Amino acid sequence: MAAKPSSIKYKSTRGGATGLTFEEAVFEGLACDGGLMIPDSIPDVSATFKSWSKLKFHELAYEVAKLYCSEAEIPAADLKELMCRSYSTFLHPDVVPIVKVDDLYIMELFHGPTFAFKDVALQALGNLYEYFLKRSKRKLCVVGATSGDTGGAAIYGMRGKENVECFILFPQGRVSQIQKQQMTSVLDANVHCLELEGTFDDCQDIVKDLFGDLPFKKQYCLGAVNSINWARIMFQITYYFYTYFKLFPQCDGTMSFSVPTGNFGDILAGYYAKRMGLPVKHLIVATNDNDILHRFFDSGSYDKYPVKATCSPSMDIGISSNFERYLFYVFGQDPKKLSEAMTEFKKTGKLAASNQDLQTARLDFASACATEKNQQDTMRSWDQKYQYTLDPHTACGVSACDQLRYKLGWAQLPRHAMVVLGTAHPGKFGEAVQAALKRPVVLPPALAAVEHAPTRFQVVPCTTQSVRNTIERTVLRRQYPAPCDCLSGVRRMLVGC
Template structure:
């Protein structure tokens, strides 16, 4: 398997190179030169595998330059830290299935990719006798999951930017109370989009990137998206076996398009089976407007009770754009240049029709989110976090005879204020969240300025 850039400006590279490169050197995002579609016989054999076994089989299709035994060890080590024996259990609640993705060390879906990616980084750096400085931005859960994925690991420092005052208190504590000296938390005086813009700008400074051996842990890193493909296929198997059906739909709360893009890849890999993906947004609805109207245009970022989705610029959108524009890098490059200049993209009726074969979409307000948490709890006794509630509410809007699988992206205890507002009490707090408030914090506040962040990284990087 070889990898290319959405913008066509790099020579094809093997999987290991994609992990360390992160963002492609031409400013594009990395994709495989083809998406394998597995046979019906292979799918039948996969159905009986454990989660770790399935992960190994799926990843093997794309990571063919890592010896099988080494890849198997990386996968098994990644998921040994999860608290549930099934890693990602799928449970039926009322008329909908819930894919629980919050059983990792930071209680968020991003652990599934980042526990694997942390192991992979360390493996490659030791193999090559290299050092890396990871630079990433978070709107909530990515930061803590990335930090827990690489804390204390050899040859790695990590710098995580988050918007000051715009992540939940627990999310902030999970990041800033980690004592390992290779972890640096930067509270940026701005929005998540400011954080993301700073990170992308620094990666585009190729001299700086090379000098300080920068690596990406955000969902611009291909390996992270790839690891997320697995749980779509896993949940598909669980539900078709239980319901005795051939097709399902998934509802995915998303702001950055990374998680739902993994679902799109899963849809392509297994062929028929995932009928469509429901793209669920909060009031920050750029992606819903894209799916429903072909309008991909910037608006103001609105702060909501589902802060991980408070995003206007979806960093993974370019990957889907590549396929929408018939895998023509020149068209992608032209579209992204136009977007950077104007803040908007428009699509033809033919292109919108193509999008609607893959996606359905709805924007869910905070009022609807709280109402969904309350009504779902009343009917099923199950507590949803506000992000999952956005996905469940959108899922119900498009529920038909097919089973609907909603992704539960975080444990409700990470958002106690929103849950209490909805059901009158805070959710039960898992052991891993107890006592965080008493731990010392390590955080640096910086203005939303590229040069200030570069200066801090230069002073603290491993070289």
């Protein structure tokens, strides 16, 4: 049975925007009130989703997407073509294959163009942006912050796209060398990499500041690729359903997922899948030493700490942007309560859940923190026992399973499937993996090709104004390459987008 067409509209978690279409929500990124866009309802497919069991990945992605996007916005034939094109770039025929290792299953999400899970959403988002822009004849400045993998995936999703300028901010010295090479070796004219001396949180704060400057956002038509963009979450829902269908004959009808996460986007997609009706038993939040999420589920304290540099840099995040979406539901879908809590958090860096809210959250999630030693030991152990090479982020997910298997009791359940999301190819973090295994990682040919490729990037002071100025200069140069005597006049000409 086919899923029903969507009638869903979108709203801000903080109540300042309601009734937006899917297209408006995608282009809005961060809402005008500083909140995040969410659907006004979550579709229930519990009675029908098993009819999807034989679908290919791109076909399933279409079924999920059409629940959140009306056919009036994207006709069925167009949406099907978009999904087919988005996942044709993956190297494995299953797009996200599942590998059994001992009593765990690894959902390998790293067979896309940049060998990281974010390709699943960003290949589709790039095509979605291009589709909408062609139809409306407008231009877009995509602005994103990255702790490593979002940047590469966004760049590969946006490179060469018509009417799109792509600006990616990354923290100096806090991404792996291969991640930096992957981003900065893309020389397409519409790609602009900005290296900032600071942390990922600094980069993310600057992006939020730019989106919060509403005249600037409108003038330069800012679009988001970070998981503040609802479409990122929507596209990631697909692989939870897809994995369920791949494993259902081998399990008892329910399964659990352990998700390495820093910004809470990847596991939030699993939460939405569960709310839609997927029979999920446990969702495990697996953090590294930057454990703000684990501390929340452990004690109810969501307090900002200084970010530590670790061997799993994509999770070196002090504030998890997507957590606001989840708090909206924990706080009884009360935008006023959430807005007050987030305003206080911005002032003080502290947020405390009530005991009732904490108990609600613990019904949805379990959590564990994998230290540097946990990650190293797990990578080494899996190499020796199973000849399977983990990257340090996936090792966090495996370590979390080891820490919680008896507490949650899943290991004693017959035919229960515990799935760890394999978020990146180990070659993307070769130094950390080599330190654990005492040998270099063999890189896939496409990843090896960027290792010594020529690069292009700018070093920019870590301030909102510096990044803003860089975007202005770059857009003006790209659209008006000839010298212009009247800068303010040119700026006014740009407002038409």
